[in-house]
Amino acid sequence: MSHVEVISREMIKPSSPTPQNLRNHKLSFLDQIAPPVYIPLIFFYHPELGYDIDRAQKSQLLKQSLSDTLTRFYPLSGRIKNEFCIDCNDAGVEYVEAHVHAQLSNVIENPNIEKLKQYLPIEPYGISAAMGREALLAIQINFFDCGGLAISLCISHNIADGPSLVTFTNAWAATARGAIENVTPSFDLAFHFPPRELSGFKPTTGITTEKIVTRRFVFDKMKLATLKDAASSATGSLVKDPTRVEAVSAFIWSHFIEVAKSKLAPKKAFVAIHAVNLRSRMNPPLPDHAMGNIWRIATALSMCEGEIGFGDLLSKLRSAIRKIDSDYVKDLQIGDGYLDFLKKRTENYSNGEVEFCSFSSWCRFPVYEVDYGWGKPAWVCTTTLPFKNVVILTSTSCGEGIEAWVNMLEDDMNRLECDHLLISLDAPKIND
Template sequence: MKVEVISKEIIKPSSPTPDHLLHYQFSFLDQIAPQVYNPLLLFYEHNAKTQPNSTEISHNLKNSLCEVLNLFYPLAGRIKNNQFIHCNDEGIPFVEARVLDCTLSDVLSNPIPGELNKFMPFELDDITNSLPLGVQLNIFQCGGFAIGQCVSHKIADGSSYFMFSKIWAAIARGDQANINPPEFVSSTLFPPKEFNIGFDGSVGITKDRVTKRFVFDASQIENLRERYEQSMHNIKKRPTRVETLSTFLWSRFVAATKDSTLNKLYRVVHAVNLRPRFDPPLPQSFFGNLFRLAITAPLQIPSSGGSDEECGHGVVIPVVREAIDNIDNEYIKKLQKQGDEHLGVMKKRADSFKRGEMATSLYFSSYCRFPLYDNDFGWGRPTWVGSPALTYKNVVLFMDTKEGGGIEAYVSLEEEVMAKFECDSELLSYVAPGAPMLRK
């Protein structure tokens, strides 16, 4: 796929940031967030009835960006030394590009995450980049277009990111009346720390990785739920879609790696939104990194493990639930008071990871039930929302399909592991054929 950049410009807020807001202090959780970008790709089919030409689309997007950056003023500044953002209204890059040798339907019929990186304004794992935000408008010859956005994880988690995109879209379509503006208070909840011990936010980034996308229909997820529910005793509530699919993919990951894992120890890790876990819950309008990782105790896998049952889904779901339940208001209070202790634990884990002593972990992050398809900039909802290749190995990202309760799973593994994983017969028996975003 050939994507040719035709213009680059810097978009600045339409109004200057007040002097008292020029210094946006990172919270402790911002400081320890990964030094990568959260990407989002929004694809729109050409609609001759409602859609203006590409010049007008670009003009509208840039004008509305100027307005939304007034609300999200730190995004127009520059990151300084993992400590703060200088909110100097320096602006964000807006790139325009033409897609030369394929149509929108070509991309949507077979989305390849590694190729989708060409729709992004810069490298997602560039840990030296001080820009909090970048946007790229990709125009197809058929009239369709894709908006590539990436926000630095140093300033925003998934919830914050989708809040920005949704409000930007609302301003673009002239729906300012229903906007709930962001609140920048995370540094008061988790005050920043002086790091007197080294912290490397790039641990886990590796070039030897590949991301593949697997789609699961609602009916296949339901089949797995019923299968797990029947085999699990004394379970208080049936597995959720995300619990079901993460357990299934974890079992296939174990099957693909068990021969190369010496100690047969595994961990399951889930990203958890902290906002609803405060007492009382925080508003979703709170911007920043307000998430933590729920990490299970090491799980011992029998040397003969391979089938889903042998990998112990009856154990995994309760253990994952317990780890997530442990991230409660008491956990948050402790995290607020003992940030230095938490940082020390993180550093020990990172050092163990580098030495190869850690249990093999698979990380899950879910965008399910987020308003992915609410990004209507005035020309209708996206045809499809997707992701380019992920920046870390051993990571799974879940996103809802547009219709029908299915889930798209982006799986990032080392190339050697992926070669086994993607050929797993049990995995393939549940993967949906075709591209559901094109089904009528």
Template sequence: MAMKVEVVSTETIKPSSPTPSHLRNFKLCLLDQLAPPFYVPLILFYSCPDDKVALNSASVTGNLRTSLSQALSLFYPLGGRVKGNAAIDCNDEGALYLEAKAHFELSEVLSNPDINQLLQFLPFPTYRVTPNIEEQFILGVQANFFNCGGIGIGICISHKIADAASLSAFLTAWSEIALNGIDGKASLITPFLKASELFQPKDINIKMPSWVISNEKLSTKRFRFNGESLSHLRARFGSASPTAVEAVTALIWKTAMETARKRPERNENYPLSSAATHVVNIRSRVRPQPLPENALGNLWQITAAPVMDANKGAELQDFAGILRKSIRAIDGEYLSMLQGDRGLAMAYESLMAAPKLAASSAGKMELYRFSSWARFPFYKVDFCFGRPAWVCTTSFPTQNMVFLLGTRCGDGIEAWITLTEHDMIEFERNDELLQFVSSP
């Protein structure tokens, strides 16, 4: 039976206090200017507390709305509207807030999630690029109330001003206000809003890479790695000692490359090599003073791992080694240059790393894109009804895309992998992969 979610109310939540006139024109930083014009989606599911029959939707909604309004006064650009590709008009027009009724039990989602059904828990379509960005909300929230008393908080934030780290910072601040009010810890949750001073905006007239929705039939599935299986996986690398993210990335990349080799249509034009890109959060890498984790903006760069020959027997260590080397290239020296006169050229080169690799191969290379959200504290977001039972994103409509998220226990990784349908069938029965994948 299909899971039905019905929106029952819609309103706009404005900041609790007006944005001062001298802050109304918020400059986008250079990296924001180059960011894609779609939404970053996240859903947090909360089970009904054991000591309550059901969470009272009226009181929960009241607290969510009040605390959201107060959080918007701190993160005031999120209550404004994008103005061209240079600034946000912090006009306090507010964020969208929807309340919805999920006519089924939360356990149906947690026990056997249907990834195609998750979009209905979100306030906006996520990866659909639309031309009228200046008329759109920057932030949208949908509070979904289940029959059992559980709650799902779906949130979308515009990628023109925020990345996943920014979303995490906002959720942390919002939940802190919901728990304890805006007084007392406001100084700890006030965001860093000066990215444009470090990465100064430019007059951009270059052709941006297109965000193409794949025409192939795609399949998105999640693969879970618990703490024990990650320990076993990392032991496979010997003295290389990769991080958990590096180890999982290497395993998925190697498995995907082996999968591609087994395609039935393999011929002389078959992809002979593969490469991987990874999104790198640059906040902690800026020198001489690292940026705080609650810095608002698109503070990331894309690094491309060199090409691997699919016809040569590469080991996990090989994949992890070139991956680590490419990530470490995004260092303090690189970021100092990114802040200088060559900043635009370097940032554009980062964005074009994947398209250039694909173009240079004349169709004989398979490209895999990775982005890790595993370190963000989404599972600590508490709106007065405990920690989330599950935090997830949605499928990305482009093949060979991988998102890595953390798990509730804190020591695992959940990989959301989008491949073509025929590749996914072969991928999910790979013997080496299955040695480390945990049961759902």
């Protein structure tokens, strides 16, 4: 059992002041409609490499390199002024140091999913940066008894998506290890998606007050091969070359549907929502280091009449994802129909007639490249989410497997874990 003791809290500001002409950072339309929550990531590092660097040296190195990095990522040190812009006032990011009375190996070899939030600097879903009072980025450095480290970051979704967070983290790590080449981020998303008057639309967190539990299902290389073979040969499948993300997403969606069908309340339809990175789908494409909420959702619909097959769901999912192309982005840039779509989805969600499940794949994020000078991380993870039927997909440390972080109502999770197909794939749950 680990015990986390907070040692210090402070604000880290950019090492150079932000020029006056950059003080007002425009939020894009996509930033405006992002959920008012934080995105959490935790990076765990073994003590073996760089063990000769003591805690005080590491602390000073991380603080100074963070300050230097914030000069280039200046909006992260600001505060939200209103729904249209950020005041880049160099107020700083929250920086916490803590001592963990435990061995790192005990934490990552048998992780207790419910306890991971203790390594975060803030509760990512309990507060909002929307009112402009809180830092847009918060960081906690956790020093373990053995010399290992856990570095956690929580970034406001009002200004960044997952790729943006990883871009910043890799830039910070590169600065810390003294890398000569380093990324220059771009903050011009509002040029491509100008902010709009939202006409009464208010982004929601999606947080439920019902009891949600989180399970981590691990699919290694062999299990993924079995799953992809099953997907390509399944009845109704038009996809003969599924990606690992497509196969896992459709597989879990099919089990969500079975759980929903087993309940007394009938559903009219089942919808899978998959987050899609727009950077490479724009014309011309945006660079990987473009900052902001550069994503939208693909929506796959399955009606509840008759048998719903794995292959059919996979085909629907791929078709929906491929519709997020350059033409889709153009419509998103010039039309107002997307707000109507969001309002309609909210109505469908609230009336209970449609069963939604949401997927977000972080598998291509270069999280295992984040090296501060003492080696690459042993494990990178998120935490529990207070959202119903939400799945986060991440790569395993070797890069060949997938971890599926599944968040469901407690009773629904019990039904899911009894599913004979899930058991037959032997995808273990690890949480306590």
